[in-house]
Amino acid sequence: MARYHIETYGCTSNRGESRQIESALRDAGHYRVDGPEQADVAILNTCTVVEKTERNMLRRAKELESETADLIVTGCMALAQGEEFRDEAVDAQILHWDDVPTAVTNGECPTPGPGVEPVLDGVVGILPIARGCMSDCSYCITKQATGKIESPSVEENVEKARALVHAGAKELRITGQDTGVYGWDEGERKLHRLLDRICTEIDGEFRVRVGMANPKGVHGIREELAEVFARHDELYDFLHAPVQSGSDDVLGDMRRQHQVSEYLEVVEAFDDALDYWTLSTDFIVGFPTETDEDHAQSMALLRETRPEKINVTRFSKRPGTDAAEIKGLGGQTKKDRSKAMSELKMDVVGDAYAAMVGETKPDCLVVEEGTGDSVKCRDSAYRQIIVRNATEHGLEPGDFVDLEVTGQNTVYAFGTPV
Template sequence: MARYHIETYGCTSNRGESRQIESALRDAGHYPVDGPEAADVAIMNTCTVVEKTERNMLRRAKELESETADLIITGCMALAQGEEFREEGVDAQILHWDDVPTAVTNGECPNPGPGTEPVLDGVVGILPIARGCLSNCSYCITKFATGRVDSPPVEENVEKARALVHAGAKELRITGQDTGVYGWDTGDRKLPELLDRICTEIDGDFRVRLGMANPGGIHGIREELVEVFARHDELYNFIHLPVQSGSDTVLEDMRRQHRVEKFLEIVETFDSTLEYWTLSTDFIVGFPTETEEDHAQSMALFREVRPEKVNVTRFSKRPGTDAAEMKGLGGTVKKERSKAMSELKREVVAEAYESMIGETRRVMAVREGTGDSMKCRDEAYRQIIVRDADERGIEPGDFLDVEVTSHQTVYAFGEPV
């Protein structure tokens, strides 16, 4: 788990985004510290209202870079003028608000805290279906806290899901350190059954998003799983498969339980069954044993599968892990590789959202956004922003049809029709 320090500048909307970031970080087992010097990562949520503010943001970013191990810059200036930080030589990851929590995890399994009790956050119901992990990744510290997988019965999780829906949840987020191995501790692969029963046995108009599932666990159930997706409109056509590297050599050093071929076979199975779906994946760049050729293989895999949502993380050492004992790559190497992959990410993700322009999508309003906007999700969990939500009477939990009119790299804008 990482120690984090967050600084927020600007308006009430920015403060709200920071609260959401902190909530996600705490859910993942990270904790705040006093000051950037004591932090593994500092997060700067920026403002860009006037030129003086921009100068202050650049000055503070340089200070934070020298005071902390890793710096993430998000917020309005990062998204609108991210190149200014790069031109000033600030060594930082420039990320959208939504991508910050995953970047902090360093590719580790999520750790939603003690127990597996569900949580209702607005219209979003968070349902941890199991605790623990079957993997033994060389870079991950989460396994020390969570232990081996422990799966409650399917019936118990269905009842928790039903309680969330009855309490007002419109979006159920199925979470766990690795959802793909749910049930393995009892000798059965139960994830397809659980998703099928949630969709068929619970009354109400709601959507279900499956959380992170490692390729090693999903591969053996990929055909059964995608059939469940195809049968149920309640399931977002979205799957988060963290590949972490396009090099089998690096995957072996990471002690990942899959190789590139298995990852590709899962993607091909979903491609052949679902006409419209979103692939989300993670890459760790700058792992200690990653060569230039290994990095090139990761870039090639990225171009081949063209994921619509990507988390690019620079490797950083976690105390007590085997990877922490490896001789690391220099910061400049990690920075250059991260920059190259992040640029490719912007190109690929922007292409995906641009291709949606002119299409009509059925979306669900999930959360209030910046100003008077509403963050919505379509059937493939792609984010579509609807402006003037109050004026239009749109509230979280509402379903509506929108025409996609434009995009801004990692999300689209839509007009109700």
């Protein structure tokens, strides 16, 4: 039996991969220890979304190499840029997620199979419904690690969701590189069918949050998907559809597949179906071909659609991508545009949370403990409400509670139990 230490960086999809690795290791009798110094093997599950992250991954790999007997590096940076670790003389095995369990202690551990135990983080169950995507974005290095989409059947994912709920999950997080194209490899987008079956066939009180879905994948099923959201209270009325730019010219250079009009049609479909919901989106600021007019179009799109959750990323070149070969914009230009959009973001999001003050939100789920004696809750649209003095109110993760919104702090609200 081996003692292992595992560290995970990046998105919920990466965390799901790590938990599947851990499940297989535990099934084979291996066990986790608190730190790399006590471990026979350390596993580093990497992210490579921006250049700063890449530097952090290399630094952490070097540290772990000196602290443990054996090191395995996996995840997006390992698969897309494995040579970076070799160039830095990091003594490690560079492996695909699926190959990690077999490699631990000379391959005595089996790879994950269909009987993998539920993936739980407190009362949150992480359910990766597929791996890979159908996009070919010019700036993205992650696709080099994940490849094209591979979709397990609806039946298989429903059974995994059922196992998570029966194991105690109160919030299911549906994850993947692009959940909107789930099933595309089999000729049919099936996200709406999967969500409908999870909500109708699984007993218990729980909520479901759908992870990132690119506008192009969602566009073809936008009405069916919005109808499923409207029909099931189990689904958080929340959609993360990253538009990345308000300019069709820039979207074309990014090879994003969708146009602004398609993104707007997705938003319109959800507006028509839902009275209260959260739109989450992403913008890349300072793409090499972005002009002042392109940036202005992005700002206008943000004002028009007013997403309640917005991620703003300043463009950085990723090695081996086509966008890295394009002459970039000056650092100050990117900084100025990022600052302008971030300020607008805070205004838009702050307005959304300010509008909640004085309202009562029923059946909010207590998801996790906060700082001090507080808990973090989510309402029906996945908006975060903090309840202070949680012990006084007898609240703990997994509880459902009606909350009166009493205040807000730009990106979250405060509430008290009714």
